Amino acid sequence: xxxxxxxxxxxxxxxxxxxxxxxxxxxxxxxxxxxxxxxxxxxxxxxxxxxxxxxxxxxxxxxxxxxxxxxxxxxxxxxxxxxxxxxxxxxxxxxxxxxxxxxxxxxxxxxxxxxxxxxxxxxxxxxxxxxxxxxxxxxxxxx
Numbered sequence: 637x638x639x640x641x642x643x644x645x646x647x648x649x650x651x652x653x654x655x656x657x658x659x660x661x662x663x664x665x666x667x668x669x670x671x672x673x674x675x676x677x678x679x680x681x682x683x684x685x686x687x688x689x690x691x692x693x694x695x696x697x698x699x700x701x702x703x704x705x706x707x708x709x710x711x712x713x714x715x716x717x718x719x720x721x722x723x724x725x726x727x728x729x730x731x732x733x734x735x736x737x738x739x740x741x742x743x744x745x746x747x748x749x750x751x752x753x754x755x756x757x758x759x760x761x762x763x764x765x766x767x768x769x770x771x772x773x774x775x776x777x778x779x
Contacts, residue, residue, distance in 0.1 A: 700712040703747060705750060708720040709721045727764065728765075738766070742767040745772075
């Protein structure tokens with residue numbers, strides 16, 4: 637006689653397979669990690685530390701852009717630094733210099749009573765002209 641084996645009934649599985657959800661979460665994490673630096677607004681400023689040494693500019697002459705109390709712009713490239721310039725003219729000059737010498741340092745020197753917005757606008761225009769970073773010139777604190 638033939639033996640009949642009893643069929644074993646499998647119970648339905650009540651667990652949720654979370655592996656696809658983990659995969660989706662990891663993909664979203666990577667997307668947000670890549671996109672987050674692009675969402676930052678504003679102008680990047682590298683401020684000097686209090687105990688920092690002065691920057692050595694002997695190898696190359698930096699571009700110094702000054703803003704006086706009344707909001708007039710001046711650019712020091714060795715030729716007539718006392719001539720007031722318009723913001724568009726400053727941007728054009730800096731762009732031309734940086735196209736020839738892309739590693740040239742750019743510094744902003746502003747009067748302490750100049751409005752914050754004027755300095756931010758200037759730094760934004762300098763960044764638009766091709767300056768990768770813009771430094772701020774300050775006086776050391778009195779002891």
